Amino acid sequence: MKILVCMKQVPQKDAPLKLNESGTWIREDVSYEVNEPDAYALEEALRQKEKHGGEVVVITSGPARASQVLREALAKGADRAIHLEDNAFVGLDACNTAKAIAAAIKDETFDLIFTGLQSDDYGYAQTGVILAELLGWPHATIIMQIEKTDGGIKVKRELEAGFFQFVDMPLPAILTIQSGINKLRYATLIGIKQAKNKPMRKVAMADVQSAVGANLQRIERLYIPQKTKRTEHIEGSPAEIAKKLVDKLRNELRVL
16 A cells, blocks of 8 residues: 655753744744644554555644754654655645645555644644545544555444544545554664655745745734632631631622
């Protein structure tokens, strides 16, 4: 099977939040890492390739620094990469990101496209679903298991309250992968060396500009919440403390 994995570079989870001058996003001088759900999507693609053969292609959008995501994927076993390389890709919403990806792969033929369930920064959980709509492919979300069948694939979806759903799907199809579907592998030393020689196709914004329009979703302002926690020590006998506590809960906090 030929599988495309959409990946994203996001700020590290423990990176300090530094907002840009306009207050619409974080500054560039933070540390970045692979979006965790996308790492699970890559791992599942590699496992499907090991079972059934084929090719795994990884794609990302963003500035030059985002190529590190692709290099890590190539080192783990992906065959080649596509980088939508331009600073202009950073500000795109989910719809335009999907449009840009669709335009970049218009000459490719894939059996499956994997995305992570959502990104750790925006958290839209929309790109994969919108991409399926643009391509006219069936899609399923929150995937926990994939089995190849004679007519396509059978997937296991995670629902609420511990329930699951099993769905038979034809190919080609798009799946958004849930974190924890598998155990992530580490890149080997030989894999890191081989990654340097694997092909990476670069796509500029100008190459897909005709497919991209005005953002339908825009961040107006980000802010860091102010700490307002205050601790008050109540003294007295147990009866007095209980009486004072009830009084505060009823009259100050109004939770009783």
